[in-house]
Ligand SMILES: Cc1ncc(C[n+]2csc(CCOP(=O)(O)OP(=O)(O)O)c2C)c(N)n1
């Protein structure tokens with residue numbers, strides 16, 4: 001059984017503490033109901049940029065954990081970012097990939113290679129400190145405490161079903177520049 | 191006639207620019223958390239390779255090489271939120287390659303991204319807009335289309351444009367660029 005993306009996000013929300021979060025695509029609408037107005041910034045309007053956005057945050061603020069909620073189509077669009085993240089080696093970055101096998105937001109077209117693309121191997125090959133797949137909610141819950149503590153960069157491929165909402169059905173939420181401004185203000189103050 | 195700018199002059203100017211940026215950030219309430227002055231986000235530009243070579247020996251400036259200019263822009267936004275100063279060092283082809291991210295991050299996100307863009311293959315005796323090379327010719331017009339303020343470094347006397355356009359990016363909360371006219375020395 002594939003993990004429901006909303007369940008994965010709820011489990012992460014319960015465990016994350018004050019980690020900064022970077023949702024994108026179908027994790028974005030779900031995340032803003034699960035964790036409204038908090039230490040998060042969505043990658044909206046530049047597909048594939050979530051992991052790089054998270055990398056910048058992680059490098060600027062090594063005192064904070066940074067969690068990226070990437071899409072599989074998005075990661076394929078900027079696949080080289082795996083090497084960039086691995087090369088920069090932020091100890092505080094966890095890169096969650098919500099692997100649903102499709103471009104859900106644009107109409108659920110199959111991604112190139114479909115479900116067969118092995119992102120764990122790619123992340124390992126790029127040089128992430130650890131990379132693994134999780135196909136079951138209980139396992140995610142069990143492993144979260146260590147994922148939030150161990151030295152990064154860590155890559156986690158979550159095998160998920162389709163989200164209930166997409167940015168097309170639920171709207172884009174707060175404009176990107178307001179999210180940027182808000183998180184910057186929160187980070188300066190803390 | 192344009193002249194090449196020596197790498198050490200560019201590096202000293204970048205250091206001064208970052209010192210000033212750090213002071214402005216401190217005035218804003220950003221606490222110092224790093225020993226270095228700032229970040230150079232680079233996808234190697236052939237035109238500025240002497241600068242990149244000299245940066246290898248610099249401890250005060252941290253170079254992060256990205257696989258794409260898209261990444262460099264998104265990393266920049268993360269650094270901006272985290273209170274760190276940075277400069278993008280790319281070439282014109284990189285600008286063309288990352289137009290969607292320039293729009294999505296620097297413009298829509300109102301992130302002050304200052305870029306140094308190398309005009310590789312620019313002919314010494316020609317205005318870039320009259321270049322034989324499309325890569326050289328379209329760079330300034332493209333920036334104009336997006337309303338990105340830009341200036342050209344045509345020799346050592348022009349390095350003052352680096353802090354000026356860096357400040358301009360901060361002031362307008364968006365992108366600003368200087369174009370490196372000739373290969374750095
Ligand atoms: C540069 C660019 N090309 C194409 C699109 C169209 N597009 C919007 S959402 C999307 C699919 C995203 O898929 P994925 O990253 O797997 O996330 P999911 O929707 O499955 O959560 C695409 C292709 C875009 N936004 N930007």
Ligand SMILES: [Mg+2]
Nearest residue numbers: 072073102103
């Ligand atoms: Mg997908």
